[in-house]
Amino acid sequence: MNLTLKVWRQKNAKTAGKMVTYPANDISPDMSFLEMLDVVNEGLILKGEDPIYFDHDCREGICGTCSLYINGRPHGPKQAITSCQLHMRSFYDGQTITIEPWRAAAFPVVKDLATDRSAFDRIQHAGGYVSVNTGGVPDANEIPIPKPIADEAFNSATCIQCGACVAACKNASAMLFVSAKISQLALLPQGQPERYQRVQNMVAQMDEEGFGNCTNTGACEAECPKSIKLTNIARLNGDFLTAKIFKSEEIHA
Amino acid sequence: MSGSTQTLSSSIGKKLIMSLTGLFLCLFLIVHLSGNFQLFKDDSGLAFNDYSHFMTHFPPIKVVSYLLYLTIIVHSIYALILTINNRRARPVNYVIQPKSPSIWSSRNMGILGSVLLLFIVIHMGNFWFSYHKDEWFKNHEGPKMPFKEYRTDLKTGKLVSAKQLPQGEYEYAKYVDVNAQQEITIAKDLQAQVIFSFSSPLYVFFYVIAMAALSFHMLHGFQSSWQTMGMNHRKYKPIVNQIGIWLFAVIIPIGFAVMPIVYYFTKR
Amino acid sequence: MELNAKLPEGPLAEKWDKQKFNLKLVNPANKRKYHVIVVGTGLAGASAAASLAELGYNVTAFCFHDSPRRAHSIAAQGGINAAKNYQNDGDSIYRLFYDTIKGGDYRAREANVYRLAEVSVNIIDQCVAQGVPFAREYGGLLDNRSFGGAQVSRTFYARGQTGQQLLLGAYSSLNRQIHLGKVKMYTRTEMLDVVVADGKAQGIVTRNLRTGAIETHAAHAVLLCTGGYSNVFYLSTNAIGSNVTAAWRAHKRGAYFANPCFTQIHPTCIPVSGDHQSKLTLMSESLRNDGRVWAPKTVAIAERLRKGEIKVTDIKEEDRDYFLERKYPSFGNLVPRDVASRNAKEVSDEGRGVGASGKAVFLDFAEAISRLGEDTVAAKYGNLFDMYYQITDENPYKQPMRIYPAVHYTMGGLWVDYNLMTTIPGCYALGEANFSDHGANRLGASALMQGLADGYFVIPYTLGDYLATIGPKAVDPNHPAFAQTKKDVEVRVAKFLSMKKGTKTVNEYHRDLGHIMWEYCGMARNEAGLIKAKGLIQALKADFWKNALVMGENEEINFSLERAGRVADFIELGELMVDDALMRRESCGGHFREESQTEEGEAKRDDENFSFVAAWEYTGENQPEKLNREDLIFENVKLTQRSYK
Structure with a gap:
């Protein structure tokens, strides 16, 4: 499936951020959400662009590192799972997905989608x-x-x-x-x-x-x-x- | 910082103030509604006007009423403080409006509360102030709230007559005319003001809207107060929730809203 | 260098007590004059940092995560073993010791394993006192479950997240010491080298992952609690960030690396679904308590199933082969991990595998659900079932799970003596980062036990001995070794950052390395394959330094740079693993050499020639590493061919 991503990009806590649009093409519904971002990042690196930074580690929903605000909901549209457990089958072909970091004064942005918790x-x-x-x-x-x-x-x-x-x-x-x-x-x-x-x-x-x-x-x-x-x-x-x-x-x- | 100020300045302490003042106001709603049911008595307003006098002149109740005004002010001010704090806690907003499931009323307590505050100001200006202004400003120009004389047969307990007294200086009085075997009551005719106010469709509409706001405010507010105070019992919490829904979010707002509607259609 | 394990003399059961008595002590007033560095905040690191700080030492702890609580110990699911014998089913310290030695296929030190079994009981007490919510019986006492490789119920658990609960316990103790000022915590900070001055570990060099600042930290001792290296296989059940860099850097500074080829393949993982996959998800081995492993009896049925001509529910009972129950009647589905994994692979290789790729077997709960009811099964395994459903979109209550083995744990690691010290004086390795207690195969629910044993109950005793020897004189941070090591790190970082013209991302190299390792150094290994793998890895390494693409600058968060360093180390480690596997011409535990098997296809040890620990010594860039042998002496157990029939 092909998707359009709107992603919050912010170099560090001191600079202002903005939304940037990226295409995400040939995404398999079996991929996890983070694997989809991996694919987009590999493409960005090969084009010489700065990859999208997001926090993640265990990718099985227990370490609590991943923290994406997807289409207006923390950890995306499904309940009782983390961002890393979200699979692309929860989205449809052609969808626009907006990804933001957690927003709170107590959680300043570290870079892009990662915050300091x-x-x-x-x-x-x-x-x-x-x-x-x-x-x-x-x-x-x-x-x-x-x-x-x-x-x-x-x-x-x-x-x-x-x-x-x-x-x-x-x-x-x-x-x-x-x-x-x-x-x-x-x-x-x-x-x-x-x-x-x-x-x-x-x-x-x-x-x-x-x-x-x-x-x-x-x-x-x-x-x-x-x-x-x-x-x-x-x-x-x-x-x-x-x-x-x-x-x-x-x-x- | 001393223990008690620290208690109240903490986030939970501020919420405690909201919840205690809120529950006090809930209690007031019950009293106010039950009193106002006198309006439905077909006695040309005798019971209601009697009740109005009692509520405004019996000293303990006077004390409580000033406590009530204070409560409204504190509840509003703390709501404002908390709202400002909460805005500060998220300086940069989300680009996409949050879609997290939560009850609509719980997210809009500030708006609902503002509607209610506006309502209270207008409502008090209209009745409370009108009722008191003749006493406070003895020489003010303009019409004064009329008094009404009621005669009740002592044997049957039935109202014999009710007539508006001409403009002039009166005081509340209740005495027995031994010859006529009648009890005579002279009272300020607040009911007339009620009839007058509720003859305006715009005013009735505003009342109904305000009571809808009250309903939603209560829907979240009542159970939320208990949650803030730490009410967490597996058995009793659901009971509290049901009281919040049925008594405070349904019965009381409907009870209040029925008054202007009934008056509009029957007493005009 | 002659390897001296410093094993205490005397009867097995008295060794640890004796050692504790013989170790030098640091007087309480002097403890605050010592500084200790702890790298990693998983079970071993957090428990060590907290316990040492409680004793009075000044501790500086490091983790590359944003919080110490995210270390990968958190992901352990099933449980933690302890010889409490609460179940009255015949357990004892000796039995836990024996099971662990036997499960490890007789490639671990008797004394270490016995000590582990001994302190296992204290761990449970400690964790309960911290408020770890272990599962309980209705009477209010602790519940146990059984686990692979044991015939007693000795596993304590907290639903499916024992690792998280234990780690949170250790983390809370760590937090208390941070609050008290005895531990200084550095998060998002990665250790990139160890400083060896005057032949002793005296500090480390770190890179702040947020700012890129490269700094040195001095201390009297350095504890590496940095976990295992399963990610050398690219796809493993480890977290994405898990890496070997700290251990590998120490190795290059003089710490021997022991038994690198001893890796564990876990039998119950969710099968790979495609090339994009970034990690594998394990489901607790405890599932094998009630789940039955099977595959279609014939290749023909399996083929029809794979093609979607029939559904799994259409396969009749007599057409199902419960191969573990058939081959191992006494242990059944609860055989050790290596045995279960190899059998799943065999079945798949025969063509009887299931799923689109044919690389999976079934784990069936139908019988358990009809016996216990769906609710009881849900209470026991609910979160695992949910996880499976989430990933595969298949409901395990209605149809059997598909499982396949995946790399999960590495028994190998830095060589340490009985006191957990590596061959660099003052540098210690704890938990999965060392090689010490699991031999060639680790039993389920023993990793948590070892991590916490090392951190809570071993290092607080053994570290004092070294510190008392060197004395409380402050470490000199101006020793030239600090500046030199820092420079080495800076040069290496600059080298990576100069690789802007590359054509292949670091991640692709990692994936390539993983393919090589899994293919030739995975569940089954043979000489020809290993020789081929060595060539492939060397070519990959050369290509990496020529064509890898690293983005960005140092002074920012730069995961391209972080990964480049980690992958470069994994490539070097991969080659050493192949060397080790090639050298060890026997099968034992997780290391299965096809040349060395019994007639029934079981792993066949060669105790005559290989009853030793292989400790590899780094001799220089692109030089073959030198093999040092520590012979294993068994005084208490009789070496037998493992049999779980």
């Missing part, structure tokens, strides 16, 4: 962990966890940190991501000792990074490649407000 890392530096050192931990089976709790924590833990939630949100809010991280540890017994401190620190960092506010539109949930649920956000809100209003973290001397 280190804000997500910094949010986790602020408290996305259980403070245990290597060694000296109890036997794994000394911490029984009810299966529904373990399953729910797992559902939250499936987040791949791709940032599609931010890209989809009209406010560029990172609440779905942060809430998934918070929920995993808030549900598990291992996360309890630091539960209320963690939520405050991570939310503070999230605010500092310049993400927007959650207005509960649900666009993030609809676009999440791992189907992370909005209930996580409710849980985050509950924990945050509980921490702020009812919990006293300071030790009384």
Whole structure:
């Protein structure tokens, strides 16, 4: 099939970008979306042009690196998959496909379609962990966890940190991501000792990074490649407000 | 920064303010609607005008009413702050309009809210201000809101007569005419203003549009407030959602919208 | 150089304890005077960086991804082994040790493997304490599943994404240390060389992938946790970015490369669909727990199926050949990976393969679905089924999956001693980057175990020994070796950037290399093929340096340049792999020499002549590498012909 691509080209964070049109010819419907871009890039290189830069790595939907905003939707028209799992059979011959990077103040463009998502890392530096050192931990089976709790924590833990939630949100809010991280540890017994401190620190960092506010539109949930649920956000809100209003973290001397 | 200001200045804190003020306004809607149903009583406006006086003069309710005005202002200001923040969070817009599936109302709370704010201003100017202006500006030129005298038979409890009093200085009063065995009520005739306002088709249309906006605002707003406060229960959350849809997005807006329509067609 | 594995004396079960006692310690107050570089942030790298920082060392960590959490460990699906014996089914440390040695076809060190089995139990405890959401039973305790090559259930798992969950655990520990200031993290930064000063590894040279800045970093020790080199085959289950450059650069600076030809072909991958394909997708081996592998009984039926004259559902039960169950009645579909892969290839070569290309066999869940119900099957394998459906557009609940083997893991890697140190003093290799624990074939769910064992429970002990020996004196970044190594890197980058007149993209060279490797050094190898491959690779290398096209400049994101460096290294590695495969005239594990097979067509080892680790020493540009042998001594297990019948 033959397609027309409209792609955001931007040399780096400092220069302005623009949309550039490229033809993509002889594309097989069995190709993945990224393989289609590979083909276009090979052509560009041979013509002596700068290839289109996009982030990608595992190409099986788990590393969370790929991050394309395709025809107005993060990771393209299909639900619950990443850009690399999108196949060209989801498009039709002659279609025009517009590809943009994630748009958010907290995710500045690195080049073309790639953005800097280190804000997500910094949010986790602020408290996305259980403070245990290597060694000296109890036997794994000394911490029984009810299966529904373990399953729910797992559902939250499936987040791949791709940032599609931010890209989809009209406010560029990172609440779905942060809430998934918070929920995993808030549900598990291992996360309890630091539960209320963690939520405050991570939310503070999230605010500092310049993400927007959650207005509960649900666009993030609809676009999440791992189907992370909005209930996580409710849980985050509950924990945050509980921490702020009812919990006293300071030790009384 | 102290704990409490930090709480309220955080993104979730600001949302909490939105949700608390929003829920307070929801509560008000219930009271307001149930009070306004007095308009449908066929008593020449006695109950309604009585109720209006009570609501504007009973001290605890007066306090609550000022709290309500404050709430509306805070709700609007925080909506503005949040909107500005949210715009800043995406300085460069997408070339292709986002097509991510989400509920229309949730994406347009700002527009719906602005319509409602405009409505509230006009609505309050029309009734609240008209009602109060004679007391606040005793010497103002122009017509004053008329008073009405109602006579009710004490034995049967039936309204005997209702007549508009000529222009002049009156105060609300309720007393018994022992001879006639009648209860006499003198009250400011707000209902007359209602009848007058709802005789304009343009005004009725605006009311209906505003109530449609209210419906959509509630459709998202009510359940969203609970979500913001952390309501996350597998059993109770669906109940909250149903209340949001049926009570706040259907019954209440329809209840309000019925008033101008009924008045337009029956009292003109 | 004489290879000294530094294996401790004494009974097997006491070796590691003994070693731990004999290793020198660094006093807690002195630890903060040491600086350690960790390259790579997968399971081995993240766990090592976090654990060392917790001990008090100053750690600088590097990854070429935009976040440490994207390292390819994330893609491991099935699970992680541990000798917990929670299932009461007869497991023990010794049994895990034995299974691993046997699964590796007796080409690994007994002491290393035993240590791995020993610390496996601590790994599970550690991960659970971090909040890794392993699958659980209704009683709240941990669940296990069984995996290829073992007859006990010892595999812990987190649905189909155990790798991601374990990596997130290690990453969270790393984050904590970054927050505490004990780890300095460099992302989008690629290591391009190791600095060897005064005979010791004292730093590395990196290129910032965003700005092109080439920098040196000094440290008392360098840990390479940079993964395997499956991408030498171009098509593999590895991530696009996975590469051998860090290990290969270290090799050229003096680290021996051990058993490069030991590569693992994973049996359950989604078959190749066309030339455009950029990678292969693996589906967890755990699928073989409930899926049954089969192919049409006759070539005629297979042909009709390929032509689309009949549908798979039309093939009658008696016309299906469940070849693994038929040939290996006791292990059935759960034979080790190499055995399963080779059998799939054999069947396809016979002409009984399925799919348009004929290079696939079926993995059928019909029986499992009727036995357990669709819901239970979905709960166990739902995400894998979805993935398969996504890629192939075929519904595995309704028709059998098509699978074919693909390169998945490399057992070979930098030679390390028992302390994980390479032949460059102060340079360590952890995880898949080293060669140490899996012999000639790795068992399923053992890669995660090894990566974490090395990072959490081995290196924190063994590194101290070296550091205590060299003392806490600060490393001199003005040593001429730093400037020289940096210059070498700059020259190489400039060389690539001068290749603007080329006619062929770097990617095409990579694909060509992959074809050669898969054809002649893949699942089955023979002398004639390997000799031919060597010639082809040498020609490819010459052509690469003449005709490859590299775009852009250094001072920007330039993946054309990044790839050029990686592919150039893969080409050189490819040649060494062929040399190694040619030298090893026996079959063992993943290395199958057609000249050396039993009458039944099984891999036949030659313990007399090849019971050794081949550690290759770089001797100079375009010079043949020198073979060093480390003889393997087995004191505890009896070498037998592997049999899974």
